[in-house]
Amino acid sequence: MDLRLRATPPHATERAAVDAVLGPPESGWVGGVRRSESDGHVARGGHDMRTRRHLLLPALHAVQDRLGWISPEALNYICQRLDIPPAEAYGVVSFYALLSLSPQPPVVAHVCDDLACLTKGAGAICAELERTIGPAGTPSADSRVTWHRSPCLGLCEQAPAALILAAGDSPHTQTLSSIRAADVVTALRSDHAAETIPMILPQAGDTGLRLLRRVGVVDPTSLDSYRAHGGYTALRRALELGPSRVIREVTDSKLLGRGGAAFPMGRKWEAVAQAAIHPHYLICNADESEPGTFKDRILMEEDPFALLEAMTIAGFATDCQQGYLYIRGEYPHARERLAGAIAQAHARGFLGENVMGHGFRFDIELRRGAGAYICGEETALMNSIEGYRGEPRNKPPFPVQVGLFGKPTVINNVETLVNVLDIVLHGGLAFAAIGTPGSTGPKLFCVSGCVTRPGLYEVPFGVTLRELLALAGGVRDGGSLQAVLLGGAAGSFVTPDQLDTPLTFEGTRTIGASLGSGVVMVFDDTVDLKAIVLRIAAFFRDESCGQCVPCRVGTVRQQEQLQRLLTGHTLSTLPEELTLRADIGQVMRDASICGLVQTAASAIESALAKLQLLTPSRVS
């Protein structure tokens, strides 16, 4: 490709950061020293070079981590190294919230003002930060720190929360829980990462736990500890059973995907295993970004080897040699734990050329997201790995046919995969006996908001919402329940009269709700639900990728109109506005490309239908 590049070279630090990911440049054509003997004769490029485009996001992270922003020269150098047109690379960088295209201070606080944190006072914290540091996005007076408002950081059980990212030679990160504004300022000014707060599992000690049985028990940094707690027995069993038998067990288990779409796992695995085109790829979708969701983070932080083991089984069953673990950029601790676990698994032969001496080859590469909810959509995630904008692809073709790098791909959520361990160990039928006939197995719920003991809960499918809330100690301070948001921003509101609904796929469907990613966010009567609903509308507008019209414009119109409905300043009569409300919802569900916007109206519609939020109309 004949790229037009800038004349100005990158700063030595930028160059070093990029080279650390891509290796040293081979010739003058890719930004190295010009070899006068050969560079005037030979320019290597084309397809060979472009196969490395998937390294774009890792290279961008390297520069962002080192300098806190991506300068034109640094971007230019990355483009030269990977043969990517600068305009395309700019399009990619500008897609992600955690990458900056303008200079900013090296230390940045991302302060969550999303649903769970909003119920716990995030609004006041942000207002305080505006006073002490300055408006979000502007540098502090001394230009050393800044802060941004952030969508859900997946720390809802510790709300209100913030994430500190400090760029530099040794970049560090820190998550802050139950914060006050002063905590954020202190952390911003600290030059080292503080100790992380120990994880509290409300059900600790419960011997009936399956998915969470090692959480808080095992040492997540030690492979030996993992093995001492039963680790890698499922993989050994899978290797004995063989791929087709493993798939049969998964099919028998009737395991449905836990990421929100509830697709039968056995069918997905079967399709990829049988796909004639090779190679096959496995992806673990750890881009857990649905507001209110934090289950996968806890699994990854506290039991990382379990996920690796499950991925290895999935790879074995579906004839993949390469797995990608795509984790959202806001999960630095989980990423560290997984990176350590992958290294140990490699060193000990649980990953690599010859897994457990069985002649099976499998590797896992850890990929980091950069702040984009949409990348949790499976095809957007694939585009993100490949070095393109995280825009969802039109389906069909489905990933099992044409997935990552255009090859058959199995993509599963973290919780889904971890279920596979028990399925292999105890058999699919035993697994299917748990829960209900339509919803088998255990299920994790992310309980947050106004409850006594927010946190991650594991229950068998079929437990009612009331029982789950009781497990979490009920509404905090003996308050009265106003509503529950079930399934996250893409889910729907449930009212106190619906608490006896069983938490199953089919049970929630009967009340027009869905389990989504297992979010149970509780609002007592002190919470301003209008603010919550408006935040949901803002979330979808902020996170729309912008590709298709129903989402790009629809999420803005939805937000504008919701403001009118909630304030009563309508443009026309209330019935006319409600017709428009319905029309907007329908085109988003019917005509958009991906699942994001197909669910972007559901929580808002349920709130308007069930909660008395409308202000009497005053046509303006």
Added chain:
Amino acid sequence: MGREIIAAGLVNDTFIAQATDGFEEYRLAVEPYTLDYAERETGVPAALIREVAHAYADADRAMICWTLGITEHHNAVDNVLALINLSLLTGHVGRYGSGLNPLRGQNNVQGGGDMGALPDRLPGFQQVEDDALRAKFEEVWGKKIPPKRGWHLSGMFEAMERGELTTLYIIGENPAQSEADAAHALHLLKGLEHLVVQDIFLTATAEMADVVLPAAAGWCEAEGTVTNSERRVQRVRKALNPPGQARDDTTIICDLARQLGYDWGHPTAEDVWNEVRRLSANHAGMSYRRLEELGGIQWPCYDEHHAGSPFLHGRLWEEPVRGPRAPFLAVEHDPPVDRLDGVYPIRLTTGRRLDSYNTGVQSGGYRSPLRRGETLDLSPEDGGRYSINEGEHVRISSRRGSIVAPVRYDSSLRPGLAFMTLHFPDEVDTNQLTIDATDPKSGTAEFKATAIRIEKIEPIGGHLAAPLKDVRPAEQPD
């Protein structure tokens, strides 16, 4: 490449046996041209030559396309023959998606030749020295045609030098600026007794003319046809009224004929075309109506039911081959005439840039943001060797002339190779440098290989080379 294809056993034996002659002689002739020899001679790594040779030979279908980098040499025809030999070795000819394709640099180079604007051809690419063909034309035209071929362009200049050619009628050429060794060409043009120029511009050549016939622009102020690189005849149409007294070429020529005593009437472009169709079997099936309907037709197109021919030489694949077998014609390496030495150590090659065209009389008219004026493009190594920074002016001299231009680095150039265009002759007359050594077979001058030296000019009292027009605003100092 040919030797490597043979040595690696990648030749298409069946095709060679069935459709070609002279393979054995060719094989012997290329034997000394090993990859190592080629690397020494060209600087291109042997491994790369091998890679290209294998890729070409192994491909299901492969096409060789070239432009003037092959043909503007003193041994232009030999260069083309060398490419033809490769296609014969591998059988990449005479089939869809294969073949040899000289990309024409002008919209009607192909058509001009097809219509007889070659010294040895009549319209329809028919040999003037073939008695039967000539007789066919003489019968229709009612006139005798000189039986011998004429001069090509370089031959005409040689004839001017000998005093044999004293009167010239030029239609749509600007030899005062486009010829190699421009100073010499200008001298010869000035020596003519009578010069007539028919053009849409008052070119540098027209400025010298005794008579100027203002012409309409063929592509938008007149009707007619042109033929593109793939032999596709297409219609051009009148969209604008020509300015002032300008008239289309047919009208001018018919008027001139009338003045000379021949009344050819007032034929339309279609009338003229239909005469071509009558006399050229290759064009017979191309009525204006069909050209419109099909968006152009590729010759040969023998009758009004013939769809045209996307490729030629399909006969080579017929068993047995219809017509003569295709000969291998071995050629030897022959370096450029203008030798490099201690005084002229740098090789200058010339060409075009995307937004400009030839001597710039057409392309100079629009405000291209890409245009940056003439530069001497050098490899960064040469820039360092001669201590010249980008933007500095240098004097560039060849054995024939000397000009001044600013330097620009181009890392796609290897050390020892420099590049310039011909687009800005009024500011930088590159053809003052070029050599008029011509290929005796094609008459093309060796524009692509001039020996030059460069000297840095120290600015003296602002009397540097005139500042270039059209320098992009973005590149001007604030």
Added chain:
Amino acid sequence: MTEASAVRFIELTIDGQSVRVPEGTTLLEACRGQGIATPTLCYLENLTPVNVCRVCVVELEGSRTLVPACSRRAETGMVVHTDSDRVRLSRRMVLEFLASSVDLSLAPAVGEYLRRYNAHPERLGPPAAGSERDFRPVGHHHQPDGTTAETVAQPVKVDNELYIRDYSRCILCYKCVEACGVDAQNTFAIAVAGRGFDARISTEFAVPLPESACVYCGNCIGVCPTGALMFSSEYELRQTGAWDEAKQAQTDTICPYCGVGCTLTLHVQDNQIVKVTSPLDHDVGHGHLCVKGRFGWQFVQNRTDPAKE
């Protein structure tokens, strides 16, 4: 070159009619073959379908959502409805969304679409005033008050003398990006940048075109459906009110430059070329040109008026 014998046919039902089409046919092609008018905005015959505008959606029985006709291939047994209530509503909403946020006054097809689908973009609110939109960071936005509908109105970009970019008219159909990229020019001077409603067509760091990789082929202008990309000659005439399509003639001829032989459609007003297009269905160029063919015609217009000499 496909051999006729190798083509397989597919039978499906469109609006109750049984239809037989060759394998690989899209639903849009099948609909057009049946004479069913299907609105399109981001689709063009000579580009890869990106199916982002969603105005061509049709209802496919068994599919939870509507499907884009432009890219969805016909399959045996499909039952398709092109004018159901769901289809009409989605098309109407897409048109209202676009018309409420983008200046569509120069989009030739849209006026008719708006009428056909009874679209009333004004019910989404009066258009908000515009501003610079090049450097909006992703993430949080100010909460709108709902009294106006946000638009993409922004200043026109005039950074070279050949063509202008008026992104107030941009519906983000991706066609220009495709034409600049692998579908035609392989220059990649522009791409989509930003996210959501702030997504935009941009060079790297929004540099002006002369600092970008742009080679001024103008193929982006050729594919732009809304007049966001426009010849400077047309823009200037429109600014002075002199642009008059009724007075314009279009004549096909062949480019006067190289030997490729691209067809130029000259748009001539008052004996002046005012813009150049190229037919999409021509074998030689498929509607795409280079800078010389698109813009290099000034040399026949730099005329001195003989009357004044």
